[in-house]
Amino acid sequence: QVQLVESGGGSVQAGGSLRLACQVSGSIFRIAAVGWYRQAPGQQREFVARTSMGDSTDYADSVKGRFTVSRDDARNTAYLQMNSLKPEDTAIYYCSLEAMGLWGRGTQVTVSS
Numbered sequence: 001q002v003q004l005v006e007s008g009g010g011s012v013q014a015g016g017s018l019r020l021a022c023q024v025s026g027s028i029f030r031i032a033a034v035g036w037y038r039q040a041p042g043q044q045r046e047f048v049a050r051t052s053m054g055d056s057t058d059y060a061d062s063v064k065g066r067f068t069v070s071r072d073d074a075r076n077t078a079y080l081q082m083n084s085l086k087p088e089d090t091a092i093y094y095c096s097l098e099a100m101g102l103w104g105r106g107t108q109v110t111v112s113s
Contacts, residue, residue, distance in 0.1 A: 006021070011112065034052075068081040
């Protein structure tokens with residue numbers, strides 16, 4: 001059974017940084033695209049970034065230049081490095097194996113002004 005577990009969330013001040021990790025069980029990771037999404041209170045879940053095979057990456061316009069997505073296939077782990085955080089980045093962040101429709105439980109990120 002494939003499972004995704006996010007970690008690395010926390011509370012920081014505006015301008016700070018956090019690094020999220022998404023640990024994926026199972027060998028599927030090496031051929032899977034991993035997406036990061038976030039959901040703020042009262043808002044719909046939105047796409048943040050994606051890492052695919054061959055180190056292809058995609059980003060939402062709102063995080064371009066501030067966030068960096070990466071993957072370590074040897075560790076079955078995807079990362080989201082978040083720099084220059086803003087209060088509007090506050091949300092629960094989820095990782096997903098999109099092609100399989102699998103999601104982690106999320107990790108809270110809170111950015112104070």
